[in-house]
Amino acid sequence: MLFHMICWGMCCNCCRCCCFRKDRIAECSFARTENRKWWILFAVLTLLTALGGAISIFINSSTTYEKIDTTFDHVVESLQDGENFLCRGFVPDTLRSEDKSIDQLREQNGGNDFLMTTCSVPSIGSFLNIIDGNINATVDTAVTVFTRSQDVLTSLNVADFNLSAALQAERDLKAEILLGNNRSREVTDKISLLRPLGLFSSQIPQVDYYEVSDRDINSIDEAIQFTITAQADLNNTINSVSKAVSDLQNDITTDLFRQRNSIISDVSKVDEQLLNVVSTMVDFEDDVATSKTEVNNTENFGEPVIAVIFGLSIIFLGMMLLGYFLKKKLVMCIFGYLLFGFFAWMCFALGLILVYSMINYDVCGCESVFTAQSCSTLRTIFKTNVGGTVKIGSTEVDIQKTIENILLCPDRNNATGFYDYSNDSNFIDILGIGSEFNKTTLITPVIQSINEAALQLDQVDNLNKTKTRASTALDSISSFDTAFNVTNVTAELNAFLALNESLAPLQQDENDANWPVFYSTATPASNEAKENNTKALEYVRLCIRNIRLLNETTPRVNRDLANTVSLVQTVVNQIDVVSAAVNATQRAVEEVSVSLFTAVAFIQEINRFSPCGWVGNFYTNVVISDFCEATFTSFDSVSPGAIACLAAMLVGFFVLVIMRDLVDWEDPDGDLDTGRNHDGIARPAQPDGPPPKQYQMAVVQTSSPPNFASPHNPTYDGKDALADPDNAPMVMAEIERVEKVPSIGAMH
Numbered sequence: 012m013l014f015h016m017i018c019w020g021m022c023c024n025c026c027r028c029c030c031f032r033k034d035r036i037a038e039c040s041f042a043r044t045e046n047r048k049w050w051i052l053f054a055v056l057t058l059l060t061a062l063g064g065a066i067s068i069f070i071n072s073s074t075t076y077e078k079i080d081t082t083f084d085h086v087v088e089s090l091q092d093g094e095n096f097l098c099r100g101f102v103p104d105t106l107r108s109e110d111k112s113i114d115q116l117r118e119q120n121g122g123n124d125f126l127m128t129t130c131s132v133p134s135i136g137s138f139l140n141i142i143d144g145n146i147n148a149t150v151d152t153a154v155t156v157f158t159r160s161q162d163v164l165t166s167l168n169v170a171d172f173n174l175s176a177a178l179q180a181e182r183d184l185k186a187e188i189l190l191g192n193n194r195s196r197e198v199t200d201k202i203s204l205l206r207p208l209g210l211f212s213s214q215i216p217q218v219d220y221y222e223v224s225d226r227d228i229n230s231i232d233e234a235i236q237f238t239i240t241a242q243a244d245l246n247n248t249i250n251s252v253s254k255a256v257s258d259l260q261n262d263i264t265t266d267l268f269r270q271r272n273s274i275i276s277d278v279s280k281v282d283e284q285l286l287n288v289v290s291t292m293v294d295f296e297d298d299v300a301t302s303k304t305e306v307n308n309t310e311n312f313g314e315p316v317i318a319v320i321f322g323l324s325i326i327f328l329g330m331m332l333l334g335y336f337l338k339k340k341l342v343m344c345i346f347g348y349l350l351f352g353f354f355a356w357m358c359f360a361l362g363l364i365l366v367y368s369m370i371n372y373d374v375c376g377c378e379s380v381f382t383a384q385s386c387s388t389l390r391t392i393f394k395t396n397v398g399g400t401v402k403i404g405s406t407e408v409d410i411q412k413t414i415e416n417i418l419l420c421p422d423r424n425n426a427t428g429f430y431d432y433s434n435d436s437n438f439i440d441i442l443g444i445g446s447e448f449n450k451t452t453l454i455t456p457v458i459q460s461i462n463e464a465a466l467q468l469d470q471v472d473n474l475n476k477t478k479t480r481a482s483t484a485l486d487s488i489s490s491f492d493t494a495f496n497v498t499n500v501t502a503e504l505n506a507f508l509a510l511n512e513s514l515a516p517l518q519q520d521e522n523d524a525n526w527p528v529f530y531s532t533a534t535p536a537s538n539e540a541k542e543n544n545t546k547a548l549e550y551v552r553l554c555i556r557n558i559r560l561l562n563e564t565t566p567r568v569n570r571d572l573a574n575t576v577s578l579v580q581t582v583v584n585q586i587d588v589v590s591a592a593v594n595a596t597q598r599a600v601e602e603v604s605v606s607l608f609t610a611v612a613f614i615q616e617i618n619r620f621s622p623c624g625w626v627g628n629f630y631t632n633v634v635i636s637d638f639c640e641a642t643f644t645s646f647d648s649v650s651p652g653a654i655a656c657l658a659a660m661l662v663g664f665f666v667l668v669i670m671r672d673l674v675d676w677e678d679p680d681g682d683l684d685t686g687r688n689h690d691g692i693a694r695p696a697q698p699d700g701p702p703p704k705q706y707q708m709a710v711v712q713t714s715s716p717p718n719f720a721s722p723h724n725p726t727y728d729g730k731d732a733l734a735d736p737d738n739a740p741m742v743m744a745e746i747e748r749v750e751k752v753p754s755i756g757a758m759h
Contacts, residue, residue, distance in 0.1 A: 050666060054332050057663035061324045064655030069318035071648035076307065078645065082637040083303040089633060090296045092625035097289050098136035101129035106293040113290035123282045133430050136285060138620035139278050145610040150271045153461075153603040156596070157259035160468075163592045164256050167249045170585040174245060174481065177578035178238045181488065184571040185231045191564040192222040194557040201550040201557075208543040208550075209529045211513070216506040234487035238579065241480035245586075248470040248477065252593065255467035259600065263464065266457045267607075274450055274611070320360065321656040323353055328663040335667060343667065354660050361653045368646040375639035383419055383631045386639055390415050404447035416441045422624030430622040439618035454611045461604040468597035471590065478586040485579040488572065504558050511551045517544050 094103040105116060120126055127143070130136025198218055206212050327350035334342030375381075376388020394411045401408045416435065423431040434440040439448070517523050521535040529547075532540035 051335075054328075054335075054663060054666045057659045057666060058325065058328050058332060061322075061328055061656050061659035061663070064652040064659065065318050065322035065325055067652030067655065068321055068649050069315055071652065072315070072318060072645070075645060078637070078641040079306055080303065082633065082641070083299055083306075085629075085632040085637055086299050087296055089625065089629035090292050090299070092628065094289050094292050094296075095134060096622070096625055097134060097285050097292075098127075098130040099134040100131040102126055102136075102286065103289055103293055106290060107296070113286055117286075123279065123286060126286060127282050133428075133620060133622075135617075135620055136282075138617060139281060139285070142610075142614055143275060143278055145613055146271055146274055149603070149606045149610040150267055153267060153607065154264060156599040156603050157256075157264055160252075160256045160259055160596050160600070163468075163589070163596045164249070164252050166585070166589045166592055167245065167252055170582055170589050171242065171245050171249060173578055173585060174238065174242045174582045177481075177484075177575060177582055178235065178242060180571055180575035180578050181231060181235045181238060181484070184488075184568065184575050185228065185235065187564055187568045187571055188223045188228065188231070191561055191568060194561045194564065195222050198554050198557045198561070201554050205547055205550040205554075208547045209514075210531065211510060211529050211547070214506060214510050214513070216503040218503060230487040230490055234484035234575075234579075237480040237484035237487070241477045241484065241582070244473045244477040244480065248473040248593075251467045251470060251473075255464040255600075258460065258464050258467075263457060263460045266460065270454050270457055273453065274614075318652075321357060321653050324350070324357070324656045324660040324663075327353065328659065328667070331663070331667045347667070350660055350663075354657065357653070357657055357660070361650070361657060364646050364650055364653065368643060368650065371639065371643045371646070375635075375643070377635070377639055377643075381635055381640035383627070383635050386635055389634070389639065390418060393418060403442065403444050406444050406447055408442050408444060413441050413443075417623055417626055418630045420623035420627035422628055423622065424624070430619065430624075432619045434618075436622055436624055437618045438621045438623045441623065445615060445618060448614045448617050450611050450614050451608060454607060458604050458608055461600060461607070465597050465600040465604065468593055468600060470593050474586055474590040474593065478583055478590070481579055481583045481586060485576065485583060488576050488579060500558065500562050504555065504562075507551050507555045507558065511548065511555060514544055514548050514551065518548060 091103070102113075102116065105111060106113065116126060117123060127136055127140045130140055132138075202215055202218060205215060327346045330346040331343045331350065334340070334346065374389060374392060375386045376391075377386040393414050397410050397414050399410060401410055417438070420441070421433075421436050423433055423436045425431045430437075439445050513525070514529060517526055517529065517536070521541065523536075524534060526532055526534050526536040526540060530536065530540040530543060536544070
C-alpha cells in the first residue's frame with residue numbers, strides 16, 4: 012500500500028513511476044469520462060462493505076461483557092465451591108460478609124478448635140471435626156472404662172474377704188464341734204469312772220448327750236476344703252484382673268493419650284492450614300469481584316471499541332469519497348494517509364485477533380465441540396506441563412496419569428446435596444493416596460495391649476469354679492444339724508451339784524456319819540474310801556464343769572454354723588454379681604478396642620469427604636466454556652467483520668486514488684486545472700515551479716482527419732482515434748523539441 016501511495020503519487024506527481032505515470036494512466040481505457048459512474052458505484056459499495064463489517068463487529072462484540080461477567084461469576088462460583096469443600100458455613104460466610112481476617116475470627120471465637128466445629132457437612136473441615144470428636148470421645152470412654160475396672164477389682168477383693176471370713180467360720184465351727192465332742196466324751200468317761208467308786212450310782216444322772224458323727228465332721232472338712240479351693244480360684248481371678256486393671260490404668264492409658272495427642276496434633280496442623288486457605292480464597296474472591304467491577308465500569312466505551320476502531324475505515328473512505336465529490340485534493344490526501352496509517356495498525360490488530368484465535372483453537376483442540384472430553388489437546392498440555400511425580404507422604408503420585416481424571420472429575424451429589432461417593436470422583440482415590448490416611452498402625456500397639464488386658468479379664472471359668480466350690484461348701488455345711496442333743500441339762504447339772512454337796516463334807520471329816528451312806532466303810536472312813544471320795548469329787552466336779560461348758564458350746568456352735576452358712580451364701584451371691592461385672596468390664600474394654608480402631612480407621616474415609624467435582628466444574632465452566640469456547644467464538648465472530656473493513660480500506664484506497672485522476676481538481680492557488688485537453692483525454696496538470704520546457708508535436712497527415720475524443724468535436728463517434736488501428740500510421744511520427752511553442756494547456 013505504501014508502494015502504491017508512492018508510485019501513484021497521492022499528493023504530487025514527482026514520484027510517479029513506470030506504468031503509474033499520469034500520462035500512461037490517461038491513455039488507459041478506464042480513464043474515459045463515461046466510466047466515472049462505475050468507479051463511484053464501486054467506491055460506494057466498498058464503503059458499504061466497510062459499514063457492514065463494522066456493524067458485524069459491533070453485533071458480535073456486543074455480548075463480550077456478558078461473557079466476561081459469566082467468566083467472573085464462574086470463577087467466584089469455583090472459589091466458593093473450593094471454600095465449601097474445605098469448610099462450609101460460618102467461616103467463609105463471616106469472612107465474606109463482615110470483612111474480617113481469619114486471625115480476628117480466631118481471636119473472637121476461641122481459636123481454631125471452635126472454628127472447626129462450625130464447618131458443616133459435607134466438607135473437609137467437618138470431616139476433621141468428626142475425627143477430632145470421635146477420637147476424643149473414644150479416648151474419654153476408654154479412660155472411664157479403665158477407671159471403672161477398679162470397681163470390679165474392689166468387688167473381687169470384697170468377695171475374697173468374705174470367703175476368707177467364711178473359711179475362718181468353718182474352721183471355728185469345726186473347733187467348737189470337736190471341743191464339744193471332747194467335753195461330751197469326758198463327761199461320759201468320768202461317769203463310767205465314777206460309778207464303781209461308791210454307793211451313789213443312783214444319784215448319778217443318766218446323761219443323754221451324743222457326739223457329732225464323723226460323717227458330719229467330714230462334711231465340715233469338705234466344706235473347708237472346697238472353700239480353700241474356691242478362694243484359690245478367686246485369688247487367681249483377682250491376680251489376673253489386678254494386672255489387667257493396672258495395665259489399663261497406667262501403661263495403656265499413657266500410650267493411648269500419647270497416640271491421641273499425636274493424631275490430634277496432625278489434625279490441628281491441617282486445621283490451621285485449611286482455615287488459612289479458606290481465608291486466602293475469600294480474599295481472592297474479593298479481588299475477582301473488584302476486577303469484575305472495574306471491567307464493568309469500562310463497558311460503555313469498551314464494548315464498542317473494536318467496532319469503532321475498525322469503523323474508522325468508514326470515516327476515512329467516506330471523507331476520501333467526499334473529497335472526490337468536492338474536488339478537494341487536500342482532503343483526499345489527508346484521509347488517504349490516515350487510512351494508510353490506520354490500515355497498518357488495524358492489520359496488526361486483526362493479525363493479533365487471528366493469531367490468538369488460532370492459538371486458542373490449537374491449544375484447546377476442541378474441534379468446534381466445546382466439552383471437557385472433546386478438548387483433548389488442552390488436557391495433553393496440562394499433562395505435559397504438570398507432568399512428573401509428586402511425593403505425598405510415602406506415596407509417589409504420577410501427576411501425568413491423574414491430572415486428566417481430576418480435570419474430568421464428575422460432580423456427583425445426591426438430592427440432599429451430599430456427595431454421592433464413587434471412586435472416580437474424589438481426590439484420594441484418583442491420586443491413590445488412601446494409604447497415607449491409614450493411621451491404624453499408630454494405634455495398633457495400644458489396641459493389642461487393650462486386647463491382652465481384655466483376655467486377662469476373661470475369668471468366666473475361674474469364677475464359675477469359685478462359685479461351684481463355694482456352693483458345694485454351702486451344701487455341706489447346710490446339711491449339718493445342731494451338733495449336740497442336750498436334754499435335761501439343768502436336772503443333770505443339779506444332780507451332779509447335789510452329789511458334789513453330799514461328797515464334799517466327807518472330804519473334810521473322816522468321821523462324818525455319811526461315810527457308810529456313800530461308801531462301803533465304817534466310821535472313821537478307811538483310806539480306800541477316802542481315796543475313792545477324792546476321785547469321786549474330782550470326777551463330779553469335772554462333769555459339772557464340762558456340762559456347763561457343753562451347755563455353752565451348743566448355742567455357740569449353732570451361731571457359728573449360721574454365720575458360716577451366711578458367709579458362704581454371701582460369697583456365692585457375690586460371685587454371681589462379680590462375674591457379671593467382670594464380664595461387663597471385659598466387654599467394655601473390648602468395645603473400647605473396637606471403637607478406638609473404628610475411630611482411627613475412620614480417617615481413611617476421607618475419600619468420602621473429598622469430592623473433586625468442583626475442580627471438574629471449574630475446568631468445564633472456566634477453562635472450556637469461558638476460555639476455549641467464549642474466547643474463540645468471540646474472536647472468530649469478529650474476524651469476518653474486521654477482514655471486511657480492511658478489505659474495504661485496501662480496495663477503497665485504490666479505487667479512490669484512481670478516481671483522483673479522473674476528476675477536476677481545485678489546486679491550492681484557486682486556479683482550476685481540469686486535467687483534460689480539448690480532445691477529452693486526461694492530461695497531467697501543470698506542475699508548480701519554473702516554466703517547463705516546451706515541446707512541439709509533429710503530426711503525420713492522413714487521408715482523413717483524426718477523430719479525437721473531445722467535447723469540441725461534434726463528429727466524435729465515441730471511438731478514440733488514438734486507439735483506432737486504421738489511424739495508426741498518422742498518429743505520431745516523432746516528437747521534436749522546439750523553442751517558444753505554447754504549452755498544451757495554453758493551446759487549449
